[in-house]
Each structure stands twice: as structure tokens, then as C-alpha cells.
Amino acid sequence: MLKSRFTGQAGKMLRAAVRELRKFAYAPPIRRPQIGIVRRRPRVGVALGGGFARGLAHIGVLKVLVENKVAIDALAGTSIGGVVAAGLASGCTIEEMVAAARKTRWSSFARWTFPRLGFATNERLESFLLKTLPCRTFEQLKLPLAIVAADLTTGEAVIFREGDLMVPLRASCSFPGLFVPIEDGGRLLLDGAIVNSVPVSALSGMDLILAVHIRSNGLNRRPASLFDVVGESFRITQSLNESSWRDHCDLAIEPDLGDFRWDDFGRADELIAAGEVAARKALPALRHLLCERAAEPGCGPQKQVSAPYAQELTKAAGPGLTWPPPKTSP
Numbered sequence: 001m002l003k004s005r006f007t008g009q010a011g012k013m014l015r016a017a018v019r020e021l022r023k024f025a026y027a028p029p030i031r032r033p034q035i036g037i038v039r040r041r042p043r044v045g046v047a048l049g050g051g052f053a054r055g056l057a058h059i060g061v062l063k064v065l066v067e068n069k070v071a072i073d074a075l076a077g078t079s080i081g082g083v084v085a086a087g088l089a090s091g092c093t094i095e096e097m098v099a100a101a102r103k104t105r106w107s108s109f110a111r112w113t114f115p116r117l118g119f120a121t122n123e124r125l126e127s128f129l130l131k132t133l134p135c136r137t138f139e140q141l142k143l144p145l146a147i148v149a150a151d152l153t154t155g156e157a158v159i160f161r162e163g164d165l166m167v168p169l170r171a172s173c174s175f176p177g178l179f180v181p182i183e184d185g186g187r188l189l190l191d192g193a194i195v196n197s198v199p200v201s202a203l204s205g206m207d208l209i210l211a212v213h214i215r216s217n218g219l220n221r222r223p224a225s226l227f228d229v230v231g232e233s234f235r236i237t238q239s240l241n242e243s244s245w246r247d248h249c250d251l252a253i254e255p256d257l258g259d260f261r262w263d264d265f266g267r268a269d270e271l272i273a274a275g276e277v278a279a280r281k282a283l284p285a286l287r288h289l290l291c292e293r294a295a296e297p298g299c300g301p302q303k304q305v306s307a308p309y310a311q312e313l314t315k316a317a318g319p320g321l322t323w324p325p326p327k328t329s330p
Helices: 002-026 052-067 080-089 094-103 123-132 166-172 226-240 265-294 307-315
Strands: 035-039 044-048 074-078 145-151 157-160 182-184 187-191 208-212 251-253 302-306
Touching: 044 052, 044 080, 052 080, 052 094, 052 208, 052 265, 074 080, 080 094, 080 123, 080 145, 080 166, 094 265, 123 166, 145 166, 166 182, 166 187, 208 265, 251 265
Parallel strands: 044 074, 044 208, 074 145, 208 251
Antiparallel strands: 035 302, 145 157, 145 187, 182 187
16 A cells, blocks of 8 residues: 555656656747857057148048047047147047137247248147147047157157157147257157158057058149258158058058148148048948957957847948958069
8 A cells, every 4th residue: 555655656756747848848949149259349549640731631531430430449640640639539529620620720830930940930839739639648638649759869759658748749740841849858859750651650559550641642843942842852751661651550541632732721621521531431441340350369358249239240341342452562
């Protein structure tokens, strides 16, 4: 009798276990969000070259990047590129930068002086910057910034990343022969474009470097002044050293500025528009590069994201793009 009761209880337990097993086996699958593995967002550095008034096109390039939500992690600039980079790094909106550009004239930052080390001084540039930029030091900036100047004695690049912001900007904008060099720490400093026309080398730790080059097409006429001679000499030097930055950037944007003079500050809107056009043409290649770098092992630690996000990241490259183009032999 005891054996019969035990057998009956065991049978009940076995039947219950079978029922639970069937429930598990035939239950509908649990819908879970798909998980894909991608790398973190690539760190993007932007280097802005010189160009005097024509460098106002940099604002148009930055406008397109901001509008298309291309996150910028660091900036480097030389000459007017440094001024524009400082504007964005200090927290100025694109609208504020455009408004400042429209008001800029030669007298905003320069005055003629007795020609000893230069025909003009850019002392007024500091007053202009103090009124325009909300930051006074590198430490106050919202984004990391490097400003490049040239040491007249050694011929070396001098890269500023900390301390006062005004003196490095003045030094980086001291075009040789035109402006008096800036003395700082016992050094005489000139326009950084002499040694680094597009300062990509000043951007370290970036996964992707975007260079904005203000190309000069030359005078196409006989020089008519000392400034024409100096400017053309400068252009020749920069063209010979172009590989020093071009070989170390991932994408170069070069606005078409053939119709603009070096001192065309009164055409700010046109210059900014030219920068916008060039940047919009480069967007597909930039998106393609961002997708490539997001998938590279060297781009940073892995993190999990939902599959739909990973698909959007892939689609952003657009169809049929291969970038950068293969290098050809000279």
C-alpha cells in the first residue's frame, strides 16, 4: 500500500514535469531588441588654413558641419583660420560668426605704421577679438584648440594650446612683410602659414582629420605692388610644401575662391557661401569616412547599440562611394 502511494506521487510529479517541459518547448519566442556591436563615434579634428579675407570661407564650411551634426572634437588653425577656429571653440554660434564677418574691415584689426619690421600693426586685432570672443584663455574654451605661429629666428612651428589666447592669435595673423612680428617669450613670431599652411599636425589623438585649404590661384597678371610680390612668394612656398599637410589628413575641403582678392572683406557673404558649397560637396565622402572609422578596431572601446542604429550608420555612407580615392604615382 505504501509502495502504491509512492508510485502514484512519483507519477504525478513526472506528469507535471512533462507539462512544464511542453509549455517551454512550444512557447512563442520572446522578442528581444537586436544588438549589434559597433565602435564608438570617431573623434573628428578640423584644421583651418590661412587665407586673409578669403579665409572667411571657413565659416561656411563650419556652418555645414554644424547643420549636419558632424561632431567636432578638436580644432587647429593658422592665421585667419585660427581666428575662425577660436570663434567656434569659444562657443560662438555660426550666426554670431557670420555677423562679425560682415562687420570686419581692414581697420577692424590693423593700422598703418612706420615701415621698419612691417608696414602695419595688428594691435587692433586684440580689441576686435576681446569684443567678439567670449573666452580670453585656452582653458576657457569649449573645445580643444591649437593655434600655430612661426618663429622667425629658428623657422620652427610654435603651437599654442594653453594660457592667453590673444597673443597667439595676433602672432598667427602677422603676415610677413605686411605686419610687424609679435614678440612673445623672447621670440619673434609670424604668420603660422609660413611653416604649416593647414595645421593638421597640431591635431593629435584624432580618428579623422578634416583639412580646409584656402587655395590661391595666383595673380594671373604682373605684380603691381610690394604686397603682390610678397603674396606670390608666399603662395609658391606653400604650394611646394603642400604634401606636408595633405598626406596627413583624411579629407581636404578646398572652396573655389578664384574670383576673390586677399583683402575682399566687403564680400563676406559670398565668401561664406563659397565655403558652404565646398563643404556640401564633401559631405558624402565625409559620411563615408565616419562610417569606416566607426568600424575600425583602433577607433576606441566597443559598446553595444541597437541594430537599427547600426543600420542607419551603414546607410549614411551613401551608395557607390569609395573614399579616399587611391593615390596615383606622380
